[in-house]
Amino acid sequence: MTESNAMAHLRARQSAWETGALHEALSRMPERAETFMTTSSEPIERLYTPLDVAGIDPVDDIGFPGEYPYTRGVHPTGPRGKLWTMRMFAGFGTAEETNARFKFLLNEGQTGLSVAFDLPTLYGYDTDAPETLGEFGKCGVAICTLDDMEVLLNGLPLDKVTTSMTINSPAAIIWAMYIAAAEKRGIPRAALGGTIQNDILKEYIAQKEFIFPPRPSMRLVTDTVEFGTRDLPLWNTISISGYHIREAGATAVQELAFTLADGMEYVRWAIARGVDVDAFAPRLSFFFNAHNDFFEEVAKFRAARRIWARAMRERFGAKRERSWLLRTHAQTAGASLTAQQPEINVARVALQAMAAVLGGTQSLHTNSLDEALALPSQSAVQIALRTQQIIAHESGVANTVDPLGGSYFVEALTTRMEREAERMFGEIEALGGVLPAIEQGYFQRHIADSAARYQHEIEQRQRLVVGVNAYVDAAPPRVPILKMDRDGERRQLERLARVKRERDAEAVSARLAALREGARGSANLMPLLLEAVLARATLQEMMDVLRGVFGVYQEPVIL
Amino acid sequence: MTQQPKIRVLIAKPGLDGHDRGAKVVARALRDSGMEVIYTGLRQTPEMIVEAALQEDVDAIGLSILSNAHMALFPRVVELLGAEGRRDILLFAGGIFPDEDVPEIKKLGFRGVFGPGSDTREIADFIRAEIAARG
Amino acid sequence: MNDALDLAARVASGDRRALARLLTWIESERPGAREALAALYPRTGRAHIVGVTGAPGTGKSTLVSALAAAARARGRSVGILSVDPSSPFTGGALLGDRIRMMDHIADRGVFMRSMASRGSVGGLAVATGDAIRALDAAGCDLVFVETVGAGQAEIDIARAAQTVIVVEAPGLGDEIQAFKAGILEIADVFVINKADREGAERAANALKAMLDLGNTMKQRRVGRGADLSAATLDASGHHAPGGTGAHAAVASGEWRPPILKTVAAEKRGIEAVLEALEAHRTHLVESGEIVLRERERAADDVQRSLGRALIRRALEAAGPARVEALIDAVAARRIDPRAAVDALLDARLDAGQEGE
Incomplete structure (x- = not known):
């Protein structure tokens, strides 16, 4: 039988099935709903067959693991060679407390570090700023000076583990502190591996921890890309993040499209700076959400790799294979956790983590069961980490590469998401690109609409959330939550005051003045920030200089 | 034909966190239930929130916070409202709150505390019932 | 002093809480708003x-x-x-x-x-x-x-x-x-x-x-x-x-x-x-245009207020049952809208002497 004969035969059999067995079954028992949809409200068909993947080329579109367009993964042996990095995001209170949590996690088998900073740090404020009332150490660790960073990293094998730092507006400064702390311990910067999130675009789009207007922010990001390409070849200078876009309410496709659009914008800026695309592109990494809808999530990761590979090769003319690879971290969906019956979150996290693994993630954070209530307790973090270990060693999903590849459903969904993302790229381009789209509220409006629709579906019970609008437990068990050292803020303030007292004030003002000059011009700010960090200027002092030069951004009002 | 008294609600985000998904979803839902909702945006200090509530003469204030700084910021809002003689304004809170904080927040005078998974219609009904009870 | 005059006095003295409250009264067309505004008009x-x-x-x-x-x-x-x-x-x-x-x-x-x-x-x-x-x-x-x-x-x-x-x-x-x-x-x-x-x-x-x-x-x-x-x-x-x-x-x-x-x-x-x-x-x-504009606005204000007052009075005088009945009649094409208006205005005239 020729190929087209085979398809004709299949089509005939399918229609016979529809009028026969299917029709009979439906007349005996109708389906549970008229339509079925994904977590992103995308319609899903009853059955997927070879007809649904007829337009998908098994070589050009799906291919092989470790080969263009990387739909099946970035590495030929997938998790059979090296398991994903189990990287638990952690940070709270003082540098001492977070340092102790890191040592606990490494001891428990974690293989990479991930630092959460507190909100004052994320906004470029020192612990003693009046704006920070009540925020010290609540969502992460407070870092004001090089001294804090040295305490945070004390005793950690920085030449052996990689460190991921979730920091955006002040990313360049925090990175400079990390580099300076490592070098003081004799570890050369070229040997340092890790990631700064440094993804300012998604801040305007979703997480809202922006400070400066978009253009000076992009200049700062491009400075770090340029500096890293030259001085820290093992460092990922941007972790282009869909995670927060999804958490803010975006659908899976919006997460996919907006994140990749952001990625391409960074590439444009770096190329415009004159950095060779093949020099910096291998150091861009991604960070996606792993949400509830199992197959939609798997398809999202696969589509992301294919879109990125094609864009890098075809649109930006990258020549090195490493430039085409989309390497990604993943985190299970915080917004999917319920405060109701928190223990059942363990099951959600396990399924979401499984989707990320089957999607081919390089690194994974699993949320803790108590995160809809507070920062995770140590025992909750341990369960979350153990969940990854069970997936890795007991479930069997890591025994073969891309086991869902070739599934009619998954391949059809992957292609559909790719097409939908391309359509959104077109919309963004029509608005003049990512920055104008941000300024016009394109992303924000779409995300707010999706969030409202999702809530509406739950309230109309078109979508069931176990423990929330179905199977509600009137008296759920309470879970113990994290207690923080109430004395931490005082000790942090003391250290900050001591640094300010003991440092060479003249050197600090000289470095800050040099930074101001640099910011006004077009110099790469990283060397100037390193100098200021070494003189023990505080985070806020440096950020205030930049606020003075760059201004502070007001976002468009999107309700 | 005197108009039906409109319920005016201020939705504000105190503290530094930028997670405005919940605040916006609730603001939209309250609008859709017929209320006039004044949204003040991110990073509001207690002083800003109280002054805005005063000028807008709202019936209710909803505070959304996910940064865990609520036990520092909520008492300040209550204190400032008291200083302005406006403790009569209905207070409610949304966000992530440890179980043990909920009674404390209620003791401050917050009549409703809504965690993740709350139904927006429940919030609207709560506001309507509370306002009606106040006459 | 009644509530409205008290509120007006507080607004005049720069009390922003009173101003906020007056604005609420205005928006919700509370009867006191009219009195307070009249007191403040000068x-x-x-x-x-x-x-x-x-x-x-x-x-x-x-x-x-x-x-x-x-x-x-x-x-x-x-x-x-x-x-x-x-x-x-x-x-x-x-x-x-x-x-x-x-x-x-x-x-x-x-x-x-x-x-x-x-x-x-x-x-x-x-x-x-x-x-x-x-x-x-x-x-x-x-x-x-x-x-x-x-x-x-x-x-x-x-x-x-x-x-x-x-x-x-x-x-x-x-x-x-x-x-x-x-x-x-x-x-x-x-x-x-x-x-x-x-x-x-x-x-x-x-x-x-x-x-x-x-x-x-x-x-x-x-x-x-x-x-x-x-x-x-x-x-x-x-x-x-x-x-x-x-x-x-x-x-x-x-x-x-x-x-x-x-x-x-x-x-x-x-x-x-x-x-x-x-x-x-x-x-x-x-x-001198400001004078013309002021007068234009005054005329406009008077006309709009008059229109609203007349509508309100006519509807009140007729009573809701009569209004509904007339609307039903118009909807059923038994009378035309102008006839309904005439009927309402007649009711207004009949009740007109009672004052407010």
Whole structure:
């Protein structure tokens, strides 16, 4: 039988099935709903067959693991060679407390570090700023000076583990502190591996921890890309993040499209700076959400790799294979956790983590069961980490590469998401690109609409959330939550005051003045920030200089 | 034909966190239930929130916070409202709150505390019932 | 003293809580509002009322916020009314203009209020007019009334305000479209905001061309100042767009709206707008047009209030049952609408002697 004969035969059999067995079954028992949809409200068909993947080329579109367009993964042996990095995001209170949590996690088998900073740090404020009332150490660790960073990293094998730092507006400064702390311990910067999130675009789009207007922010990001390409070849200078876009309410496709659009914008800026695309592109990494809808999530990761590979090769003319690879971290969906019956979150996290693994993630954070209530307790973090270990060693999903590849459903969904993302790229381009789209509220409006629709579906019970609008437990068990050292803020303030007292004030003002000059011009700010960090200027002092030069951004009002 | 008294609600985000998904979803839902909702945006200090509530003469204030700084910021809002003689304004809170904080927040005078998974219609009904009870 | 007079006294003394409450009364048409406003009426007429209108995304709120800051620097107290539409379906509204005003929140010299249009016909104009008077009586030197430039609202604002700013911004799609019919005629000052964006110059030029073209049209506006032919104006050469506001006005008695460029988010170009506002106010006073405009507005206020009062009285006199019955009859094509009105007015006349 020729190929087209085979398809004709299949089509005939399918229609016979529809009028026969299917029709009979439906007349005996109708389906549970008229339509079925994904977590992103995308319609899903009853059955997927070879007809649904007829337009998908098994070589050009799906291919092989470790080969263009990387739909099946970035590495030929997938998790059979090296398991994903189990990287638990952690940070709270003082540098001492977070340092102790890191040592606990490494001891428990974690293989990479991930630092959460507190909100004052994320906004470029020192612990003693009046704006920070009540925020010290609540969502992460407070870092004001090089001294804090040295305490945070004390005793950690920085030449052996990689460190991921979730920091955006002040990313360049925090990175400079990390580099300076490592070098003081004799570890050369070229040997340092890790990631700064440094993804300012998604801040305007979703997480809202922006400070400066978009253009000076992009200049700062491009400075770090340029500096890293030259001085820290093992460092990922941007972790282009869909995670927060999804958490803010975006659908899976919006997460996919907006994140990749952001990625391409960074590439444009770096190329415009004159950095060779093949020099910096291998150091861009991604960070996606792993949400509830199992197959939609798997398809999202696969589509992301294919879109990125094609864009890098075809649109930006990258020549090195490493430039085409989309390497990604993943985190299970915080917004999917319920405060109701928190223990059942363990099951959600396990399924979401499984989707990320089957999607081919390089690194994974699993949320803790108590995160809809507070920062995770140590025992909750341990369960979350153990969940990854069970997936890795007991479930069997890591025994073969891309086991869902070739599934009619998954391949059809992957292609559909790719097409939908391309359509959104077109919309963004029509608005003049990512920055104008941000300024016009394109992303924000779409995300707010999706969030409202999702809530509406739950309230109309078109979508069931176990423990929330179905199977509600009137008296759920309470879970113990994290207690923080109430004395931490005082000790942090003391250290900050001591640094300010003991440092060479003249050197600090000289470095800050040099930074101001640099910011006004077009110099790469990283060397100037390193100098200021070494003189023990505080985070806020440096950020205030930049606020003075760059201004502070007001976002468009999107309700 | 005197108009039906409109319920005016201020939705504000105190503290530094930028997670405005919940605040916006609730603001939209309250609008859709017929209320006039004044949204003040991110990073509001207690002083800003109280002054805005005063000028807008709202019936209710909803505070959304996910940064865990609520036990520092909520008492300040209550204190400032008291200083302005406006403790009569209905207070409610949304966000992530440890179980043990909920009674404390209620003791401050917050009549409703809504965690993740709350139904927006429940919030609207709560506001309507509370306002009606106040006459 | 009753509640209303007490409230009026507190508003007059600058109590912002009382002002906030009076605005609530006005919006909800509480009977006391009328009495309080009547008591305050002699204190009104001192503020400069500035309408600010333009399409969504032009940065009106940011501009108003920047203008308020500049006015405060000159020692003026500022009142701001931001009017946004209510949903015609639910009656609810989501009012976000405060987001841009929060810079002034600690400043007792700035009072800002968000108003929903509340949908009733003419209600926007009536409540806004009363709200303006409340802010005026409370001692605001400058009152900004901000509305989305769409439909009836901007015309209402043009009537309520002494000076109207029409805000434009480049890059919102078709620039020409934005200067739609009706908006040219109401503008006393044009502001091209976000002027650091590409297309600002093009927008300014398009606007200038339209102003040149529409110059004669402008004079048709009822109650506006002395006529001067377009030819005379063009020859005068004093009104090149982009100049500072104070100089863009034509000295000879006719006001030519200046076209000013701002980047409100960075507070650039704001002083020139403030100067243009003052120049326009001076022009209104010196040309005597302010008197005409005041009278025009008074006539408008009286007419609208009369209309609402008559409707209310007629409906009350007939009673809801009679009204419903007449509506049913019209719907069933038994009588025509005019006959229903006649019947209602007759009922009004019958009950007319009872007073209120």
